[in-house]
Amino acid sequence: MAACRQMAYRERVPRNFRDRSNPLEELSADDVFARYRFYPDSIMDLLRQLPDISSPTRRNLPIPPLLQLLVSLRFLGTGATHILIGDDIKISRSTAGRCIRRVSALIAELAPHYITFPRGDRAHQVMLEFSRIAGFPKVLGCVDGTHIRIMKPSGPQEADFVNRKQYHSLNVQMVCDPSFKITSISCNWPGATHDNRIFRMSALCHQFEQGDHDGLLLGDSGYQCRPFLMTPFINPSDNSERRYNTALCRTRVLIEQTFGFLKKRFQCLNLLRTRPDVAVMYIKAAVTLHNYGIERGEVLEAQQNVVQQVADVDPRPAGGDGYARRAHIVRTFFT
Structure with missing residues (x-):
């Protein structure tokens, strides 16, 4: 039994860390505006106004703050469902929903300004x-x-x-x-x-x-x-x-x-x-x-x-x- 467990452990598929690239580097400025309702410079300026939204985790690579903001802007701009927005950058529906609610709440806190x-x-x-x-x-x-x-x-x-x-x-x-x-x-x-x-x-x-x-x-x-x-x-x-x-x-x-x-x-x-x-x-x-x-x-x-x-x-x-x-x-x- 011990030998079987050891063999199963050796054959376990290694965890696949998804590549989460930066859309701002891949798209033209007009394409960024069409998808996220702002040009790259404004998105980066908005990110600097928000508190630290990094989310470290031991289970997988954390979602960078920029991508969390882009997920939220994509939702606010298009009204698409969380599962579609998550598929766009290869995250789960629940993770997309958490990002959208968290970042949107922080943006709403900027309202008095x-x-x-x-x-x-x-x-x-x-x-x-x-x-x-x-x-x-x-x-x-x-x-x-x-x-x-x-x-x-x-x-x-x-x-x-x-x-x-x-x-x-x-x-x-x-x-x-x-x-x-x-x-x-x-x-x-x-x-x-x-x-x-x-x-x-x-x-x-x-x-x-x-x-x-x-x-x-x-x-x-x-x-x-x-x-x-x-x-x-x-x-x-x-x-x-x-x-x-x-x-x-x-x-x-x-x-x-x-x-x-x-x-x-x-x-x-x-x-x-x-x-x-x-x-x-x-x-x-x-x-x-x-x-x-x-x-x-x-x-x-x-x-x-x-x-x-x-x-x-x-x-x-x-x-x-x-x-x-x-x-x-x-x-x-x-x-």
Whole structure:
């Protein structure tokens, strides 16, 4: 028996360590961008901003930090399943899933550095750039919500995630600036939640209520008209109100275009096959990378052809002294 065991040990197939080459060295810069949504220099710069993500192990060669980042960028950019992404660099589905969740969480932690609402000199620059679009004064951002589809969650709150189009989603509220950067995000609300409620409960709304920002947001008629949030007239009564509506719509279309840019570049946002809490983390990571790409000057060529989405909202106005300020803006700038 001892001799048999010794013979079996000698005939054991040696472990095969897989060759994990560097795609950045094998592909052209354009091919890297097409697969990972960033050029090589930006990927290396992003890697330097993350904490050490090396994962030493005695069982096999560790996955280099660069490949862990590339696996995550491939998932966020394409939304492909973990098994397909793992096959691409010869790792298992479970290993790919661990890399994606771990690195995406670290990217999401960079959000405070890239998702910032304009203040000071930057706020004045944003208002100037918005005013050049259609002449609307003192605009700091355009606000709206978009639905990110998720798998049906388990638990008693499952019905809360069913939106008005009858699929499960998160209702993600964002604010954009004139360069399509996202300056504020609330991404942990179930799909059945109304846009106006998300805004009322947001930290940004509380900041405006406390007077932290001297400017305006533009929203659609699903929001309550408030002194710091301008909405369109449902039935404009004269040319001044019609000119106001035109200027507001021409300016507010930027948030619709921003949603299109974001979902085109990070196609995982078309369907997140995971729990709501993990989906929130992926959304925040994608938005962080969206802003990072704009800062690096790297955008998709197809972003010029985004189709505007028209929100289906309740047109009935709500109360509030925002109507007095709206009337003042009409008299001062659009008469």
